[in-house]
Amino acid sequence: MLLYDKPECPFCFKVRIALAEQGRSFEHRPHDAPGVEDERRRLSPTGTVPIVVLDDGYVMTESNVIMEYLADTGAGLLPADPEARATARALAHYSDTRVGQAVREVIFEKRGKPEAEWDRERIAAGAAVWENECLPYLAEALAGQEYFAGAYSLADAALTARFALARAYGLLVPGGFENLQRWYARTSSRPSFAAAAPPVAGGA
Ligand SMILES: N[C@@H](CCC(=O)N[C@@H](CS)C(=O)NCC(=O)O)C(=O)O
Known part of the structure; x- marks a missing residue:
């Protein structure tokens, strides 16, 4: 999993917390690294971070979509009831x-x-x-x-x-x-x- 993010972005911060809660490992792509702005614009219709690219190449944008995906595929983010x-x-x-x-x-x-x-x-x-x-x-x-x-x-x-x-x-x-x-x-x-x-x- 690859995470495009920005340290102080609250949307990215909550995704990093969720990833850590689930003990998931991920590669990190800072939003301002060389060439990343072009990649962000190619991957996301809005160009905003966070963006997650799964190992099979599937791309997710919008922090809440990512949070729901993490909750759907791992434990600890949504209760059963x-x-x-x-x-x-x-x-x-x-x-x-x-x-x-x-x-x-x-x-x-x-x-x-x-x-x-x-x-x-x-x-x-x-x-x-x-x-x-x-x-x-x-x-x-x-x-x-x-x-x-x-x-x-x-x-x-x-x-x-x-x-x-x-x-x-x-x-x-x-x-x-x-x-x-x-x-x-x-x-x-x-x-x-x-x-x-x-x-x-x-x-x-
Ligand atoms: N609705 C989006 C909002 C994300 C957002 O606004 N991200 C900001 C950083 S906090 C961003 O990428 N801004 C463009 C930029 O920094 O170049 C989400 O929940 O993912």
């Missing part, structure tokens, strides 16, 4: 959409810019959605459980990637969300996190 599977998929979708939008506002504003040039209003808007919408919703979704769909699932992989990137750019989980703090400590201490995290989130 149909309602728990629906929960996992719904939370993975929420991670890609609402959580992603909030975190992106902060990251895109801060990354590579001197602090003096940050647009504080944009950062505050992202932080407000994170703290006032995303964290309350997720704390309730997690209530009484160790992982979002009961057992570890692709929802945890997706949210772990978002939370790690959020944290790297100063969006923390404050007091009042203790179950999310404990969940993050739990999920980020799994070996898959160390295997998949980009340097900005403490990885190699």
